Amino acid sequence: MEQKVMDPTVEKALEQFKALDEKITHFSSIIGLADWDQKVMAPKKGRSMFAKAAGTLRTEVFKLSVSQEMGDLLDTLLSNEKTEGLDEMTKAKVREYKEYYQKSKSIPADLFQEYSILTAQANDAWEEARENNDFARYLPSLEKIVEYKRKFAEIYGYEEHPYDALLDEFEPGLTVKKLDPLFAKLRESSVKLLERIKKNGKPTKVEIFDQSFEIEKQKEFNRFILPIIGFDMNAGRMDETVHPFAQTVNTGDVRLTTRYLEKNVRSALFGTIHEAGHGIYEQHVNPAFEESVLQSGASFGIHESQSRFLENMVGRSKEFWKYFYPKLQEYFPNQLENVSVEDFYRAVNTVQPSFIRVEADELTYNLHIMLRYEIEKALIGGEIEAKDLPAIWNQKMQDYLGVTPNTDTEGVLQDVHWSFGGIGYFPSYSLGNLYAAQILRTIQNEVPEFNNHIENGRFDLIQEWLKEKIHQYGKLYTPNELIVRVTGEELNADYLVEYLEKKYTEVYEL
């Protein structure tokens, strides 16, 4: 057997690159833990001081990521990739760092600093504006953020639409050209389906949820289902926060939060299942990727596909409730003893156009996202300005959902994302739904017993498939590579359209 002799320069570069990747990942893991702590555990008085400490560590990660050392190592490895080739893992790591290095390196330090200060202040402005229903309070900050984002888009570079440069930050490779037809198809069918439900749908017994559900029992039930649906409690935690989230420290330490409302049992229930979807993904990443940039999910969209898949495709299925409903009735006999599983299943799938995205159902949720996508695209493209947003927002709400917010607080001011500069983030949510439906189709083909597994509580068999096909790979593949590997084709809106059509035809007896 011929032993390949490695160029000593490349060998050394590989070693240094591994060490640098490990250091960055270690620091990022600590930042993750610290972020979780400040949201979940830290006492009030220490937070602003700690934010400075965390900022110092974040800056260190930024400096390492755009350092001369990083640049040189990437150069050496990229030129070797062309000649000798790199192993699959190194290739993926180089791809990840190169992407960030090239973008961030070209932002002048001054501009970055000014922008950081702006977003810190914009968050306060947004909070005040939202609290007082005062869009004018937010507008100057929002205008500046849009201005910066337009600048960044130019610096990052793009081929067709400036918004592409921002989309790419959240979903590598995503462009307006790819997304427009997907969303157009989904929007058209969703609006029509919504009309049909409104007109001909047999009402669900959604009033089931207009009852109090004891919080202590909700907690117990959530803790009961978490390990059954696949979340390893020895490799994670579950806590409470106002805004639920999942935070990874490492694959053996993934932390979920949820929110319990006595008057809204659905909030914690589906919130927990959703976050568990994110968490299980991270618990399943190949241990060989630990301590490297590959140790987390492929992209925002793919991540969201795993939370949506578990929350909606699994957690809002009839089979899911066939398995869990008797137990839920045991926990809440007063509230549920006279409610059939069929009625409960229909009730958790109630469609109800509303003003607030985070409270939206599976069908109307995507319409909320598309409204934001269209606004962002037009803003970055220079077709509209920030001052026009309230009017545009309300018009689109009426067009897509048939409702008009009474106030800007219920409308254009409801989301935090723009205030921290997260323009390009929203599409990930609907991408998640699109990916999830496509994955559902594949798993139904490859695991014919899929529905039975759910009905029998064999979530382990489903998770095994997800782990093998998706989770284990972490960031090894780009989102597009991954979806093609898993489903045999690129992202296609048909699957979600058909899924929604089928589901609601059944639920609403259309």
Next chain:
Amino acid sequence: MEQKVMDPTVEKALEQFKALDEKITHFSSIIGLADWDQKVMAPKKGRSMFAKAAGTLRTEVFKLSVSQEMGDLLDTLLSNEKTEGLDEMTKAKVREYKEYYQKSKSIPADLFQEYSILTAQANDAWEEARENNDFARYLPSLEKIVEYKRKFAEIYGYEEHPYDALLDEFEPGLTVKKLDPLFAKLRESSVKLLERIKKNGKPTKVEIFDQSFEIEKQKEFNRFILPIIGFDMNAGRMDETVHPFAQTVNTGDVRLTTRYLEKNVRSALFGTIHEAGHGIYEQHVNPAFEESVLQSGASFGIHESQSRFLENMVGRSKEFWKYFYPKLQEYFPNQLENVSVEDFYRAVNTVQPSFIRVEADELTYNLHIMLRYEIEKALIGGEIEAKDLPAIWNQKMQDYLGVTPNTDTEGVLQDVHWSFGGIGYFPSYSLGNLYAAQILRTIQNEVPEFNNHIENGRFDLIQEWLKEKIHQYGKLYTPNELIVRVTGEELNADYLVEYLEKKYTEVYEL
């Protein structure tokens, strides 16, 4: 007014030194939070992986502390100190970093690395040995640690006794020559006092504590007293761990832990008051010292003085229980309704020689420490060897406390300290008691209403004094400077001797 013009080299050095100090302190604050998290919150499976991440950040702090940059800055500032002088804060910071820099810089990197691996392994060996009562399992590790510590003492340097070099790590400026007479006096009087109590003491009703105290109520009571005795719950937390401790993130975020045992109500009660003493100290440090090396307590000994002062001088006083006992009776009517406050007070001050240091009472505790001090001194001085420890330990236990452990697990294997290389640490505990008694004398002179304040629950007035005289200064002064500033003289064993004599004469009606 004449404006002093600063040498631009010095001005620049000051700026860089401040930035470096801030960076090191920020990272240390994050390490503190992470350490707390791993002990209190982290799920099992993630811990070993996270330990690597934390190790990377710790190494970064080490590298910054012994960096060329640090060395150069210290040189510049120290030479300026001789000519132009430095402000008080900078002087103290330079003193702290210089101390660490000089010691650590002179340890060869290889030696440090070997030693780090050794202590990691020694901890496992100690745990196994303790579990199986097998000193031989621990001996090889202990021998190596002693060998390293002897080497380190030579590298660090000392004037009279090699153990001085190790003492200085925990209590800057402390030497065998200073400590020997303090401990000799304390030992002599403690052994005699113990004899008198055994012979002539009127028994206390310690059997009060042979009852179950509901854990939930213990928790409530502890949460009730914490803010009253001065701990700011908005600038801290209180959680549960097997081994109680206090951890500072910053002055607005100080975290305590305690342990609740149904069969031992004293454990959590005095443990909580003890840790609160540490915590309040850190909450009270001058905000101007935030983000600098000065932001924590003056030394291990001074820190321990604040926890012991609150636990023993305040928390085991008759006045304390005059104030709190009726409330405690409300929480535990079944257990305490027929127990008088006098009997309760005497019971919490029961003296009972025992094998285990952490369970020892206020009087015998110091004898446990002196035994360890003498062993460490002789070990580092080369007069005895690790293999001799079980026999020496048991002999000293008999001499000082009149009891001989049945097993090494109850004897020489009980403490974790040597396994992590903490030789020189133990004396801090008794130093804390010595400092505390001397501070007690001063506060009684300066605040004549001291006892009344306790009896009236006016802990705020006591904490105000401690803050003004001690806490606010953080690490600005050396422990010796501080005790002289506060009490007008250097550490003197007479105060603790007199305090113990007076207290137990009264408690035991001698």
